[in-house]
Amino acid sequence: MLSLRQVHKAFSTPQGELPVLNGIDLSLDEGESLALMGESGSGKSTLLHLAAGLDVPDQGSIKIDGQNLAQLDDAARAQLRCHQLGLVFQQFHLVPSLKVIDNLRLQARLAQREDPEWTNHLIHRLGLSGRESVYPEQLSGGQQQRLAIGRALAVRPRLLLADEPTGNLDEQSADTVLGLLLELVAETRCALLMVTHSARVAAPLDRLVRLKRGHLQDEPA
Template sequence: MLEFRQVTKAYATPQGPLEVLAGVDLTLAAGESLALMGESGSGKSTLLHLAAGLDLPDRGQVRVAGLAISSLGEAGRARLRRETLGLVFQQFHLVPSLSVRDNLRLQARLAGREDSAWTAELLERLGLTGLTKRYPEQLSGGQQQRLAIGRALAPRPALLLADEPTGNLDEGSADEVLELLLALVRDTGCALLMVTHSPRVAAPLDRCLHLTHGHLGQFRATRTPTP
């Protein structure tokens, strides 16, 4: 579903080029979940942006669902994001002028795959059934993040990219949102690539990789046992 082959990315700085990714190889299979960890500034978000086609590699190849990102123009990459990808960010990016229901339906409409039965199921599972006419500012942080997750999954994407999806939430809300996210991912069968700084958040996923100095390495994440 997602493949990086010897991907390199650098940015210009006053001190010269800063290499963020140095020959990264990564493979994510359909239905698999992968946590990407690393320190702030290690390049996690850069890798996620490359996977989404929001940026292009300097060298190497990124493939999503068999398509080489670099071979697509801007319109083609936008279509790929609309039809194949779901995106969830730490900042919720909800549309303030749209109700809960319309925010949830937005991505599915853009993809041409709106399904009223699936929308109703999502609202119920997200705990938002009684809040459909409210606007984002009338929701708690946890409710807003659940809505953002539902919007990304409404068109049933093949690949979900999540950047610190619980980073804004307290521990209790974060656990609830993460549990819901993983349950919906399993039920839809999509692959998940999630950026996180927390071993605790990474632990339930199938695999975890650590990004350090532009290179990926294995990382074993474990949850702290509950007393």
Template sequence: MLTVRGLHKSYVTPQGALAVLKGVDLTLETGSSLALLGESGSGKSTLLHLIAALDEVDAGEIWLDGISMTGLSETKRAALRREKLGIVFQQLNLIPSLTVHDNLEFHARITGRFDTAWQNELVERLGLKCLTDRYPEQLSGGQQQRVAVGGALAARPRLLLADEPTGNLDEATGDEVLNLALDLVHATGCAFLMATHSHRLAKRLDRQVTLTSGVLATS
């Protein structure tokens, strides 16, 4: 499902070039889950942004569902995100002017893969049945996170990317959100890559790797 080979990424700083990724190799099979561990600033978010085609690599290859991202135009990268990916980043990116119901439907609608039965199942599983007419600002952090997970999975993506999806939640709520995410990933059969600093949560996934000094090591 996902293959990353020899990935390098640097950023320009006032002190000169800062190498964040220094030859990252990674594979993830369909239906499997992988936790990406690392301290703050280790490059976890950078790696996820590159896989999500939100930024371009300096060197190396990323293959997503058999498609190479090398040299793709921004239009084609955007199409790849829509068609293949579900994304839950720390900012959540819920649309404040849309209700929970419409936020959940949004991605599935624009990809042409809206399914009423699956939508209803998501609402039920995520415990949002009584909240569908509310707006994001009227929800708790945990409820917003559930909506973000549901929206990311509504179009049945091939790969779900999550960057510290429980980082702003208390432990009990974070566990609940991860339980729901893993349950829904299992239901759709998609691959799941989660960046986290929590070894406890990482152990819930099939495999764990750690990003240190720009390279990956098996945990």
């Protein structure tokens, strides 16, 4: 589902080029979940942004479901994100002027893939039944993150990319959100790549890799 081969990425600084990723090889199969860990500034979010087609590598190839992102222009990569990817971030990025139900439907409607039955199922599974007509600011942090996860999964993506999805939550809310995320990922059979700084959050996932000095190291999950 996701394949990175010999991916390199560096950024320009006043002191010169700063290498961040040095020959990254990574594969993720359909239905597989992978935790990506590493110290702050190690390049975890950079790798995730490259996998989402939000940035391009200096060298190497990135393929999603066999499509090489380097062969797609900006518009085609945006279409791929809309139809094939789900994105969840530490910040919820909900639309404050839209009600809960409209936030949930947003990506699926943009992709013209809304399924009312699946939407109703998600509302129930997210624990937001009866809250469809309220606005995000009227929800708790945990509820907002659950809604953000539901929005990403409403399109039934092939690949879900999550960047510290529980980072803004207290421990109890984080456990609830993580459990729900993994259950819904299992229902949709999408692949999951999740960036986290927490070994506790990484533990339930199928595999764990650690990014260190621009290289990936496999570790026991």
